[in-house]
Amino acid sequence: MRYRQLGSSDLNVSEISLGSWMTFGVGIERDRAVAVVDRAFDLGINFIDTANVYGRGAAETFLGETLAGRPRDSYILATKLFGPMSDTDRGLSRAQVEKQLDASLRRLGTDYIDLYQCHRYDPDVPLDETMEALTAAVQAGKVRYLGFSEWSPQNIRDALALPGADKLVSSQPQYSLLWRRPEKEVIPLCAANGISQIVWSPLAQGVLTGKYRPGVPAPADSRAAHDTMGKMIGPKMTEATLEAVQAMRALADEAGVSLAQFALAWVLREPNVASAIVGASRPEQLAENAAASGLEIDPQLFARAEAIAAAIPREKVAVPSVPGFNTAAR
Template sequence: MQYRQLGSSDLKVSEISLGSWLTFGVGVEADKARAVVDAAFDLGINFIDTANVYGRGAAEEFLGEALSGRARDSYVLATKLYFPMSDRDRGLSAEQVEKQLDASLRRLRVDVVDLYQCHRYDDETPLEETMKALTRAVRSGKVRYLGFSEWPADKIEAATQMADVEKFVSSQPQYSMLWRAPEEAVIPLSRANGISQIVWSPLAQGVLTGKYAPGAPPPPGSRATSEEMGGWIDRFLTHAVLDRVQRLRPIAAEAGLSLAQFALAWVLREPNVASAIVGASRPDQLAENAAASGAKVDPALFAKAEAILA
């Protein structure tokens, strides 16, 4: 496993990180989920990402139990806030930052989170209020560094220009060979301000593994067959997209990689990406994905794949 600096922080994170959306606490049985966490450590994965809203606290509670026997300095722990935790609790107000952070710390059984992220931008709260609340969280010792997920470029820039507040070190966008929107503004802006990308859905919810064949029903037990875990996968399940993904197989093989590994290596080719978040329900899935770290791929093969998907 290779490691990269997370923005302007002093954190070194594994190129492949373990996510918990739709898996821990909800989609995967506890004993199987614990096996995945154990496998992550065996593979050298040190970065674990979660959020208060995943399972309405269930993912954090699971991780609090699963990580309780491990040395605190053996992993980098990230969580988030914004989405509703109840009818009254949502957003990035000063009250919610304080309340949701304390609740996450209790569930995770830790005194400090390494990275606290705004899960989305809150149009109902002044940016200054949010940044000052996050700054207090850092200076209180409960949070080490700050990040955001899917913020508009103008709000990112406004936060970077604000005086006497702690600065963001990470951005968590959706980014994959099938979703390249961050390249337009978010990555250049982040690069200029000491912010790294922590990518979610680098495999386009499993579509870039090649498991979904055009014209065929989804494999039994796959994400596309699950109401809980299906998310927004339908947008990638068109015949045209699936056909093009299948045409990537010989290119990945030429690189000596599986299709999933090739897709992860493509994301990691971008220097501003510090880590690619993957979810897993089995240790063998995680092991395959982790093998993408450090892969050396001829840029001409990436260009060939991009041309097919374009």
């Protein structure tokens, strides 16, 4: 496993990181989830990403219990706030930052969070109020560094312009061969200001593993076939997208790697990407993904894959909305 510096922080994160969206606490059995976490440490993965809204605290609680026996300095822990935790608790107000941070610390069983992220931008709260509250959390020692997910370029510029606010070191956008929107403005802007990308869905929720084939039902044990995990993958499961992904498989074969490793290596080719977040329901999935770290792939193969992806009609890879979230930045 190779490691990269996270923005202007002193955190060195594994190129492959472990996510917990729709898996820990809600999507897979506890024993299997524990086995995935254990395997992550065996593979050299030191960066674990979660959010308070994942399972309404269930993912954080699971991680708090599972990580309890490990030295706190043996892993880098990231979580987020913004999404609805109750009918009244949501957003990035000062009161919510204070309340949700303390709740996350309790569930995670830790005195501090390495990276605390705004899960989305909150248009209903003044940005200076949010950043003042987050800066106070850093000064209090409850948080080491700050980040955000799916902020627009203007959101980022506005935050950078605030005087006295603690620095932002990470951005968490969706980014993959099937979703390249951050390349236009977000990545250049962040690179110029000491902010790294920690990308989510680098495998397009499993579509870029190649396991879903045109005209064939999804495997029974796959994310797409799962009652909970399958809800978000639907817009990517089109014939046009699946046919394009199968065409990419030949390129991965030519490179001598699996399609998942090829897709992850493509994401990691971008210097501003510090880590690619993967979600795994089985330890062997995580091992395959981790092997993408450090791979050197012929850039011409990547260029051919990009051309295949570019030929898919844009509407065929649209991102579904997430209830309770501002998705405009996507």
